[in-house]
Amino acid sequence: MKLLIHWLLLSGGIWLTAYFVPGITVSGFLTSIIAGACLGFINTLIKPILKLITLPINLLTLGLFSVVLNGLLFWALSAVVPGIIITTFIAALIGSIIVALINWAGTKILRLD
Numbered sequence: 001m002k003l004l005i006h007w008l009l010l011s012g013g014i015w016l017t018a019y020f021v022p023g024i025t026v027s028g029f030l031t032s033i034i035a036g037a038c039l040g041f042i043n044t045l046i047k048p049i050l051k052l053i054t055l056p057i058n059l060l061t062l063g064l065f066s067v068v069l070n071g072l073l074f075w076a077l078s079a080v081v082p083g084i085i086i087t088t089f090i091a092a093l094i095g096s097i098i099v100a101l102i103n104w105a106g107t108k109i110l111r112l113d
Helices: 002-018 029-053 055-060 065-080 089-109
Strands: 023-027 084-086
Touching: 002 023, 002 029, 002 089, 023 089, 029 055, 029 065, 029 084, 029 089, 055 065, 065 084, 065 089, 084 089
Parallel strands: none
Antiparallel strands: 023 084
8 A cells, every 4th residue: 555655646746746847748647657656666676776886976975966866867767758758957856856855745644654
């Protein structure tokens, strides 16, 4: 059940981000559902490996490189999922922050910890 709720939170976050951030377009709600599943997969499997590889940079920047890494992975989502267009890295960075905040707030409100 937690997995389904996280998936819906990610999908809704992607859908809302497309409305608020210029430079991010989503062709439909079904596309955001697919993107939510892909983003969950990326965050579960690929992100921990990349965080381990970039640990020295992350230590030098006192953890700020994690935000950049989230933006890069969000930008990579547009290459994986057809129907999502992210034009610039700044849009991806802002979009990843918004999606992360929506996901964080949803897990706190629904007490999924």
